[in-house]
Amino acid sequence: MSVSRPDSRPGPRPARRAAPPVGGGRRREGRFGVVDPATGEVFAEAPDQGPDALDGVVEEARRAWYGWRADPAARTAALLASADAVEAAGDDLARLLTREQGKPLAESAAEVARTAARLRYFAGLAPRTRRIDDGRPVDSEVRWRSLGPVAAIVPWNFPLQLAAAKFAPALAAGNTMVLKPSPFTPLATRALGAVLAAALPEGVLTVVTGHEPLGARLASHPGIRHVTFTGSVPTGRAVARAAADSLARVTLELGGNDAAVLLDDVEVDRIADRLFWAAFRNCGQVCMAVKRVYVPARLHAEVVEALAQRARSVAVGPGLAPGTRLGPVNNAAQLARVERVTERALADGARAAAGGRRLDRPGYFFAPTVLTGVPPGSPVVTEEQFGPVLPVLPYRSLDEAVAAANGTGFGLGGSVWGTDLDRAGAVAERLECGTAWINHHAELSLAQPFAGVKESGVGVAGGPWGFYGNLRPFVVHRPREEP
Numbered sequence: 001m002s003v004s005r006p007d008s009r010p011g012p013r014p015a016r017r018a019a020p021p022v023g024g025g026r027r028r029e030g031r032f033g034v035v036d037p038a039t040g041e042v043f044a045e046a047p048d049q050g051p052d053a054l055d056g057v058v059e060e061a062r063r064a065w066y067g068w069r070a071d072p073a074a075r076t077a078a079l080l081a082s083a084d085a086v087e088a089a090g091d092d093l094a095r096l097l098t099r100e101q102g103k104p105l106a107e108s109a110a111e112v113a114r115t116a117a118r119l120r121y122f123a124g125l126a127p128r129t130r131r132i133d134d135g136r137p138v139d140s141e142v143r144w145r146s147l148g149p150v151a152a153i154v155p156w157n158f159p160l161q162l163a164a165a166k167f168a169p170a171l172a173a174g175n176t177m178v179l180k181p182s183p184f185t186p187l188a189t190r191a192l193g194a195v196l197a198a199a200l201p202e203g204v205l206t207v208v209t210g211h212e213p214l215g216a217r218l219a220s221h222p223g224i225r226h227v228t229f230t231g232s233v234p235t236g237r238a239v240a241r242a243a244a245d246s247l248a249r250v251t252l253e254l255g256g257n258d259a260a261v262l263l264d265d266v267e268v269d270r271i272a273d274r275l276f277w278a279a280f281r282n283c284g285q286v287c288m289a290v291k292r293v294y295v296p297a298r299l300h301a302e303v304v305e306a307l308a309q310r311a312r313s314v315a316v317g318p319g320l321a322p323g324t325r326l327g328p329v330n331n332a333a334q335l336a337r338v339e340r341v342t343e344r345a346l347a348d349g350a351r352a353a354a355g356g357r358r359l360d361r362p363g364y365f366f367a368p369t370v371l372t373g374v375p376p377g378s379p380v381v382t383e384e385q386f387g388p389v390l391p392v393l394p395y396r397s398l399d400e401a402v403a404a405a406n407g408t409g410f411g412l413g414g415s416v417w418g419t420d421l422d423r424a425g426a427v428a429e430r431l432e433c434g435t436a437w438i439n440h441h442a443e444l445s446l447a448q449p450f451a452g453v454k455e456s457g458v459g460v461a462g463g464p465w466g467f468y469g470n471l472r473p474f475v476v477h478r479p480r481e482e483p
Helices: 051-070 072-088 090-101 105-123 159-172 187-197 214-220 233-244 268-284 297-313 332-347 398-405 421-428 463-468
Strands: 031-036 041-047 130-132 138-146 149-153 176-180 205-207 226-230 249-253 258-262 290-296 351-354 369-372 389-395 413-417 435-438 471-479
Touching (some): 031 090, 041 090, 041 187, 072 090, 072 105, 072 159, 090 105, 149 159, 268 290, 290 297, 297 351, 297 389, 332 351, 332 369, 413 421, 421 435
Parallel strands (some): 149 226
Antiparallel strands (some): 138 471, 351 369
16 A cells, blocks of 8 residues: 655644553553554553562572573573574564564564574673783683673564564573563563573563553662663663662663765765665664754755655555555554654644655554755754654755754764765764764664664663673682792
């Protein structure tokens, strides 16, 4: 199903549907409903576990830790077996993920594959002992020890992939984990936990589901030694405050408002597809998606039309429907936010070159939207819209563009697009972010670090850096001669 070209004015909208409670649907004793975002209807239920249940779960993780940390070879074998099990269950996991998250089935299958790949990658890492020679008659070695039970709290945009980004390095390092998915997307994570249970010892990885204060209690639980969280900046601050009570280590991967800066030598027709999908993949619900584009004034109209043409023609529909390229926004609250920031921009004088409104159909669909003439201070520019809406802003000088790209509280990623790679690289060096790309965006290797600056995060995920973030140094001094 394709989105027809809408008028650039907001126009009439379908009547607002009542937003279901957080977690998607009706709650009953011990259960809550999960909504299919392609229909807006509850299609399944998940356990609504209360915070009191965590004491037993964390204690079980603590007991399992002693055996799990003691045998690195057994850990490696179990993680490799886990990867095989995930791949074997891939079709079922992908379909369930699409039902609750909304993304096209092919993207869900890729997420499952990435989950297995992370398990294999981290299974191959091992901490290295380092000898220190400081001139004294002492042999000093830096060894590494695991931390203990780790808590992971993951969002709804990439439930399995982001869960694996946390549990794969934590388990490989010898820790155990209690994993809490978003109440919007608990089902595929619970199914993944069941798949992994066949390959891992009991208590090594436990999935808990439910509404607040479950997450807050998990982050503050005195038996948790490391809290790793991906989500919004306000919630990240709350997680850090909760973890402070027990002095647990925290890793926070928070919001992004990534800028793409196009240089005056860019070949628009060659980069338009890559730029479009860097912004709109997963319906724009990607922390490191392109969320604003800065374009030389003389190329502005050409870039807007190239992106708008793709937005008008892309197939939007249920993730399980053949041919769908963009699914719905995941939940009613996020759809309302996307609609709100878009309407604000239009009210302030922006124009929708494509989209600009909710689609009149069941589910949480918003037309892929390209905005022009957006005031620089509009929330769709300064905040993280996290949806299928992209402002394109002209600039007169490169210094102006770089200042605008760096001019928010976020610093997750950024990109520079142009023909002269050396010049583009020099501009990329000026971006205040954790990762900068040239002529592409939001592509990561399992072996590289991923971290934000400013309000986009604390700590490092990915690669050996993420692995060592789940360990603590342990130093042993031994005299070379008996006293």
